[in-house]
Amino acid sequence: MKYKSQAVAMPYFIAAIGLFVGQILFGLVLGLQYVVGDFLFPSIPFNIARMVHTNLLIVWLLFGFMGSAYYLVPEEAETELYSPKLALGLFWIFLAAGALTILGYLFVDYNTLASATGNDILATMGREFLEQPLLTKIGIVVVALAFLFNISMTMLKGRKTVINIVLLLGLWGLAVFFLFSFYNPTNLVMDKFYWWWVVHLWVEGVWELIMAALLAFVLIKVTGVDREVIEKWLYVIITLALVTGIIGTGHHYFWIGTPAYWQWWGSIFSALEPIPFFAMTVFAFNMVNRRRREHPNRAAVLWALGTGVMAFLGAGVWGFLHTLAPVNYYTHGSQITAAHGHMAFYGAYVMVVITIMSYAMPILRGRQANSNKAQVVEMWSFWIMTISMVFITLFLTGAGILQVWLQRVSEDPMPFMMVQDQIALFYWMRLWSGVGFATGLVLYVVSFFIKGKEPEAAAA
Amino acid sequence: MSGTFTKAMARNVFYGGTVFFFLLFLALTFDSMQGLPKTDNRAAITPAVAAGKHVWETRNCLGCHTLLGEGAYYAPELGNVYVRRGPEFIKAWMQSMPTNTPGRRQMPQFNLTEKELDDLVEFLKYTSGIDTQNWPPNIEG
Numbered sequence: 376m377k378y379k380s381q382a383v384a385m386p387y388f389i390a391a392i393g394l395f396v397g398q399i400l401f402g403l404v405l406g407l408q409y410v411v412g413d414f415l416f417p418s419i420p421f422n423i424a425r426m427v428h429t430n431l432l433i434v435w436l437l438f439g440f441m442g443s444a445y446y447l448v449p450e451e452a453e454t455e456l457y458s459p460k461l462a463l464g465l466f467w468i469f470l471a472a473g474a475l476t477i478l479g480y481l482f483v484d485y486n487t488l489a490s491a492t493g494n495d496i497l498a499t500m501g502r503e504f505l506e507q508p509l510l511t512k513i514g515i516v517v518v519a520l521a522f523l524f525n526i527s528m529t530m531l532k533g534r535k536t537v538i539n540i541v542l543l544l545g546l547w548g549l550a551v552f553f554l555f556s557f558y559n560p561t562n563l564v565m566d567k568f569y570w571w572w573v574v575h576l577w578v579e580g581v582w583e584l585i586m587a588a589l590l591a592f593v594l595i596k597v598t599g600v601d602r603e604v605i606e607k608w609l610y611v612i613i614t615l616a617l618v619t620g621i622i623g624t625g626h627h628y629f630w631i632g633t634p635a636y637w638q639w640w641g642s643i644f645s646a647l648e649p650i651p652f653f654a655m656t657v658f659a660f661n662m663v664n665r666r667r668r669e670h671p672n673r674a675a676v677l678w679a680l681g682t683g684v685m686a687f688l689g690a691g692v693w694g695f696l697h698t699l700a701p702v703n704y705y706t707h708g709s710q711i712t713a714a715h716g717h718m719a720f721y722g723a724y725v726m727v728v729i730t731i732m733s734y735a736m737p738i739l740r741g742r743q744a745n746s747n748k749a750q751v752v753e754m755w756s757f758w759i760m761t762i763s764m765v766f767i768t769l770f771l772t773g774a775g776i777l778q779v780w781l782q783r784v785s786e787d788p789m790p791f792m793m794v795q796d797q798i799a800l801f802y803w804m805r806l807w808s809g810v811g812f813a814t815g816l817v818l819y820v821v822s823f824f825i826k827g828k829e830p831e832a833a834a835a
Numbered sequence: 836m837s838g839t840f841t842k843a844m845a846r847n848v849f850y851g852g853t854v855f856f857f858l859l860f861l862a863l864t865f866d867s868m869q870g871l872p873k874t875d876n877r878a879a880i881t882p883a884v885a886a887g888k889h890v891w892e893t894r895n896c897l898g899c900h901t902l903l904g905e906g907a908y909y910a911p912e913l914g915n916v917y918v919r920r921g922p923e924f925i926k927a928w929m930q931s932m933p934t935n936t937p938g939r940r941q942m943p944q945f946n947l948t949e950k951e952l953d954d955l956v957e958f959l960k961y962t963s964g965i966d967t968q969n970w971p972p973n974i975e976g
């Protein structure tokens with residue numbers, strides 16, 4: 376660790392991993408409820424478990440992003456963090472707000488929770504991913520602004536590297552677009568239109584800046600490749616991301632009551648969205664091949680390369696699969712969407728956060744890299760989680776193709792619930808793959824507790 | 836990448852490209868907002884529809900169902916349920932939940948008042964009138 380204040384990243388990473396475990400537990404509950412419909416009913420209905428699953432995902436990724444920024448920004452700026460105290464205070468506030476919100480979902484009736492937290496004054500709840508009570512949403516904005524203040528001040532008093540600038544642009548964008556979660560008109564079409572300004576412009580816009588910056592940072596560190604080269608790549612990647620991704624929002628404006636011309640704009644621009652993801656894969660492999668040194672942390676290199684590949688598969692390939700309007704007409708809101716959502720979120724944002732944790736955690740704990748034994752376990756967890764996610768995606772894709780066929784394409788369409796019965800076998804296999812994923816995650820956690828001698832850095 | 840394409844050029848292309856396409860997106864948004872009255876069925880929005888949307892949101896129906904194809908994929912599409920089933924069915928359905936059929940997916944009992952049920956039906960009626968370019972492909976959603 377170059378700067379003392381980087382240590383504040385540690386609690387953020389630990390919280391991220393803890394919440395990740397919770398997210399996957401609820402994923403398993405959901406997977407089981409898909410096939411055993413009355414499992415845990417009525418104590419935890421499906422919608423509640425789903426809310427916990429998805430909101431934990433978002434919250435732990437935010438913890439991961441913030442932790443990464445606290446680690447990375449001082450090192451890039453070559454100065455101590457503006458205020459480590461503020462960072463630590465925000466950590467506890469965010470953790471408490473997050474925990475209270477999740478407990479609220481689980482133990483308070485949603486309607487009661489809504490009226491108790493000001494939803495009658497400004498109704499923002501009950502929309503996918505934005506289910507948080509008004510108070511939590513305000514809390515998120517306050518924490519985000521204080522966090523941005525802290526790291527922006529850090530950058531301003533130090534070196535303004537390209538990585539820092541791009542990361543900050545992404546994080547500021549994240550906060551700005553979140554503000555659209557407060558806009559919820561009665562007009563359903565407008566509600567949906569601007570809802571995507573949060574969801575799409577996050578994952579296919581500003582978050583890509585965050586992802587590319589984090590990846591670039593780790594690649595500089597583990598490969599020793601010249602900063603000039605990496606920074607040029609970084610600009611090219613984020614240009615491609617925003618040029619395609621902003622108007623690519625149109626792939627959500629096909630069938631929600633918006634003008635028909637979006638079928639053209641959305642299809643054409645979003646069809647180009649895989650390009651930045653492909654560029655990231657090429658970037659990662661290229662830099663590792665041109666490495667000037669053998670970094671002792673091989674696990675971090677593996678995660679970095681894995682991020683490139685899996686983000687391209689999940690976002691690029693599975694995104695392209697259903698993004699053209701004539702295809703999306705049939706697949707919209709089916710299990711195909713769920714297949715894509717899982718692999719894309721895992722491959723891009725889960726994996727990039729794990730990449731930087733894998734690189735930074737050993738250093739935060741006072742060593743260049745973990746022992747060989749610990750790294751081997753971590754690499755096993757990489758393969759088990761990643762392969763399980765591939766299977767989850769494949770089974771959901773199978774379920775989706777059959778669903779679309781039976782319910783939407785065939786001459787004699789079947790009702791939704793009857794179709795679900797027909798494809799239950801795929802849901803069972805998804806559930807078993809999920810158990811595999813959970814096993815990999817346990818192994819990942821275990822890898823933090825394995826001791827042993829720090830490996831030597833080998834010369835290239 | 837070759838030496839002629841410098842980092843400064845890459846940076847300028849980034850800022851220029853982003854600003855250009857964001858402005859284009861804003862222009863398209865502006866045009867969409869002008870065109871919406873033709874497709875979004877706003878003429879049908881009444882106080883009952885607004886109240887119905889509130890019921891819809893505060894019970895988190897979207898956590899199991901899709902509405903115009905967005906939401907969760909656990910239970911039937913409801914954007915067109917007004918056409919598929921009609922108002923009386925919907926109200927009776929809401930009142931008779933859960934089915935308690937062993938092993939079958941369950942929908943909770945929300946104990947809605949008569950007025951809340953009517954509002955909800957009004958909201959679903961308004962939704963079914965939105966011009967969705969003929970989506971879903973058929974009545975099953």
Ligand code: HEM
Pocket residue numbers: 503578579626627645646648649686690691693694695696697698699703706707708709712715716717719720723724904905906
């Ligand atoms: C890392 C980047 C990405 C992530 C995390 C992501 C995630 C998601 C998620 C979670 C949904 C479901 C939203 C909902 O619940 O309604 C979704 C929908 C969609 N995504 Fe992505 N996505 C990414 C990139 C892409 C790309 C690059 C494309 C196109 C090439 C794409 C195409 C689509 C389409 C067409 C839908 C709508 C599906 C439908 O009609 O039901 N996505 N995405």
Ligand code: HEM
Pocket residue numbers: 399402403405406409425428429432712713714716717720721725805806808809810812813906907908909
């Ligand atoms: C890191 C791993 C995971 C990520 C990133 C993730 C992400 C997501 C996201 C973004 C959604 C909402 C969008 C959608 O409906 O597709 C979702 C829903 C869901 N997830 Fe996961 N998930 C993960 C692991 C799991 C596991 C292991 C299981 C179960 C075995 C699971 C089961 C589900 C189910 C059943 C839904 C609800 C789908 C529906 O709406 O019908 N997830 N997850």
Ligand SMILES: [Fe+2]
Pocket residue numbers: 575579623624626627
């Ligand atoms: Fe999108």
